Amino acid sequence: MENILNQYQTVSQSEVKIWFKAGKTTDFPSNGGGCIKYKNKQIAIIKFDRRNEWYACQNLCPHKMEMVLSRGMIGSVDEIPKIACPMHKKTFSLVDGSNLNGDDLKIATYPVKIVEDEVFVGFLE
Amino acid sequence: MIKVIVVGNGMVGYKFCEKFIAKSGQEEYQITVFGEEPRRAYDRVHLSEYFAGKSADDLSLSTSNWYEENNIILNTSELITDINRDQKTIHTHLEKTHTYDYLVLATGSAAFVPPIEGVDKEGVFVYRTIEDLDAIMAYAKKIKQNGATEAAVLGGGLLGLEAAKAVYDLGLNPHVVEFAPRLMPRQLDKGASDMLQSKIEELNISIHLNKSTQYIAGEDTITGMMFEGEKLLKVDMLVISAGIKPRDELGRVSGLEVGVRGGIVVNNKMQSSDPYIYAIGEVALYNHMIYGLVAPGYEMADVAAEQILKGAKTMRETIDMSTQLKLIGVEVASFGDPFIENEEVTAIVYENKFNGIYKRINVTKDGKTLLGGILVGDSSDYNALFQIYSNAMPLPKNPEDLILGSRGGETASFGSAMDLPDTAVICSCENVTKGAICCSIIDETCTTFGDVVKHTKATTGCGGCKPMVVDLVKETQKSLGKEVKDVICEHFAYNRQELYDIVKINKFTTHDEVLGVVGKGDGCEVCKPLVSSIFSSIYNDTANKHVTAQDSNDRFLANIQRNGTYSVVPRIAGGEITADKLIVIGEVAKEYNLYTKITGGQRIDLFGAQLNDLPKIWKTLIDNGFESGHAYGKSLRTVKSCVGNAWCRYGMDESAGFAIELENRYKGLRSPHKLKGGVSACIRECAEARGKDFGLIAVEGGWNLYICGNGGANPKHAVLLAEQIDRATCIKYLDRFLMFYIRTAGPLVRTSTWLEKLEGGLDYLKEVVIEDSLGIVEALETEMQGLVDTFECEWKQAIEDPEMMKRFSHFTNSDEADDNIVFVPLRDQKMPKSW
Secondary structure, X not given: OHHHHHOOOOOOHHHOXXXXXXXXXXXXXXXXXXXXXXXXXXXXEXXXXXXXXXXXXXXXXXXXXXXXXXXXXXXXEOOEEEEEOOOOOOEEEOOOOOEOOOOOOOOOEEOEEEEOOEEEEEEOO | OEEEEEEOOOHHHHHHHHHHHHHHOOOOEEEXXXXXXXXXXXXXXXXXXXXXXXXXXXXXXXXXXXXHHOOEEEEOOOOEEEXXXXXXXXXXXXXXXXXXXXXXXXXXXXXXXXXXEOOOOEOEEEOOOHHHXXXXXXXXXXXXXXXXXXXXXXXXXXXXXXXXXXXXXXXXXXXXEOOOOOOOOOOOOHHHHHHHHHHHHOOOOEEEOOOOEEEEEOXXXXXXXXXXXXXXXXXXXXXXXXXXXXXXXXXXXXXOOEOOOOOEEOOOOOEOOOOOEEEOXXXXXXXXXXXXXXXXXXXXXXXXXXXXXXXXXXXXXXXXXXXXXXXXXXXXXXXXXXXXOXXXXXXXXXXXXXXXXXXXXXXXXXXXXXXXXXXEOOXXXXXXXXXXXXXXXXXXXXXXXXXXXXXXXXXXXXXXXXXXXXXXXXXXXXXXXXXXXXHXXXXXXXXXXXXXXXXXXXXXXXXXXHHHHHHHHHHHHHXXXXXXXXXXXXXXXXXXXXXXXXXXXXXXXXXXXXXXXXXXXXXXXXXHHHHHHHHHHHHOOOOOOOHHHOOHHHHOOOEEOOOOOEEEOEOOHHHOOOHHXXXXXXXXXXXXXXXXXXXXXXXXXXXXXXXXXXXXXXXXXXXOOOOEOOOOOOEEEXXXXXXXXXXXXXXXXXXXXXXXXXXXXXXXXXXXXXXXXXXXXOOOOOOOHXXXXXXXXXXXXXEEEEEOOEOOXXXXXXXXXXXXXXXXXXXXXXXXXXXHHHHHOOXXXXXXXXXXXXXXXXXXXXXXXXOOOOOOHHHXXXXXXXXXXXXXXXXXXHHHOHHHHHHHOOOOOOOOOOXXXXXXXXXOEEEEOOX
16 A cells, blocks of 8 residues: 555656646546546646646545545635545645645645646656 | 653653643753554543544544654554663663663553453453454454354443443443442442433443452353352453553562552652652552543643653642543533532432433532532533532522523523633643633634634543533634624635525525635635535536536535445335336446445445446436436435335335335435435334434324434434324425425534524424414425426436536546456455455
């Protein structure tokens, strides 16, 4: 189980080596998430229309190790954009991946950029 | 640099670290903790919740990196074997040596095992650690498979009754065996014990008082307990929970002073006979007493931390042993001196056998001071009584008002928590005063209950003071002129009923719109489903609208299960199904290899469907005449029925047909919480209609209509709304009742709780629904009829619309399924691999 979790490490915009084309902007539901496959990784892409922002994070909920985060509901707490896991409603910051319910399970986040109508996610390899 | 070694990583050892860090300021220190258990400190007070499904992680007091963050070295699974007091070193079983400036012994206690012959037999356990619980669970499972069902618990005290509940939760029949003539002999008098006993026995837990166990019967494995007088109680397992014994071994080997019956002797600074060695918690013998409660342990931790940091705080002379808890579902509390009896004291006792309530207070003869008391069956007065007692507050003219209420008199027995003096200790575990709580709000450090908890730590111990803290927060905010409302979440300053009206009046149709006009922020997992549910209740929008604003289950029209797969539940109205349809379900299950089970609500559940298979499965079902069962929604689930007078020789009416009619009428109805109904054709009640949100029972001359019952965590029988009415009247009343509930209930409030909180209660509801006291029944009926007339199966909608289908692929950039899912075999079927 640890192995599957260790695949996911936060990538910052400046470190990106590969911009992977995840799809068209219309492939993702408004104010919600979709999941993409990149090599052996599952990444949740969040289209946050209300804020006109995009986010990406691991699709794996670190609490019970299920590939479900993209199916969760998005929202905000104190202005921080967040996603709630559909399994047990743990909520994570989409900005830094921290668990907003206060324990130590964090998620990895990835940079997203939009070029025309295409969505790209940044990876190290 | 001060080197502090803490031996023991229980609740008190952990608290010591917490207090020490908080107080240490600029002081340089290194804390090293040794714990012999393999895990971080956990909440032993709530250990029995482990049986009720909490994990070891849930019970943990800290996060895994808490120790690291605070620069504390934590060594688990390591035992200290010796102390060299001259060299100030300790020695561990891994042959390691560490030096200290101060040593804190927080080794706690072990279960006391009475010297009864045969306690070493297989099947005899103690109840103390998570490992003990795991062993008990494993053994219970094993013997249950062999058909064994009887388990004894030795000890009828606090711990013993906790253990009995645990055994009960494991599905065994508990026998509580107590040497004393009453239960909880240290806290309760005879009357209270009798009342507790009768409440516990209602659950088929047997109580054996006055029983001295001579030996444990059986060859190598326990088969029974032999009592004095040659009476054998046949049992297959025994859990010993008869008290505690201080873990003072280290004190003994290193020559510290110990008590006659154990415990390391400490002074009021918590120092042992060696001034560099402190003892705290259940290993410490203070004032010739071992205190088996968490609050005194926390106070000791506080004192020891302060002393080591050269502070002045010392332990109080008298330690309060008041306690309030819920044992096997029965509220029990005792405070002050519960037993005191002499010429100066009058005991006032209220006993209500009908409701299972026993209350006793001990008051001085002059009626001025409260000395202590006991509450069984209803401890709602505990907080108030405890405050009056511990602050020596004046009593009302008739002290019996304290437990009986003022019964029409002018003054209430105890007004608001705000009447307490600022020095009143509200949270005794964390020693937080009323002043501290109120000040944190007045000086604006805190604005919510959550802030206060974070800031003061109140309620984080046993949690018994929570209602009072909530009151104080509310009242203080009110006194500052702030409006206190029960609002949905940070995005809406309204409650559900207000928002319902706002949406209706403004004809809002999207969550974004509502948020933009009357809310703020971006919404969240609380307000989004709530607003979507309101849209459904007003416009009959199915869950296919606003998919990302629906609760996750509604978004995918299926219940997400343990491994992220989904369950499929087609509607089988009233539980009636043809052979052809059964075959269809069977074939679907076979084709997609689904786990199949009959539900509690007379349907067939198909588990283990992957997201991308859901549309294909539903297409087959719908092509064969099935509809969505709405098992995933906060909506009408089932109307359960018995077979009725069509087949049953007792049936008074046609229950199955009526159940089908009702289920089809209300199917798809979105409501604040899930709804269930039941229809029974006679008073034998095979459909369990009185455990449902609405229930009908056929009687001579018509139907009796019951409402607001439910199963679940707090089961409640439905109450009678109308008697001997015909079918049409039933439907009329049900339309009105359900619509009134949908309009006015809070989010996720079930009908039973809604009725409990409804001002005027059942009588008021009868006035509204039957007598039309508000003049709204016509509107309610029209609204309901509108919803009934516009019903659409949302699964049919979904599979017919390619745009809606997009959401059912696991990947947006691939047609593959999630490859993370693993199933394991289960009784010829399958289940998710365990977590």
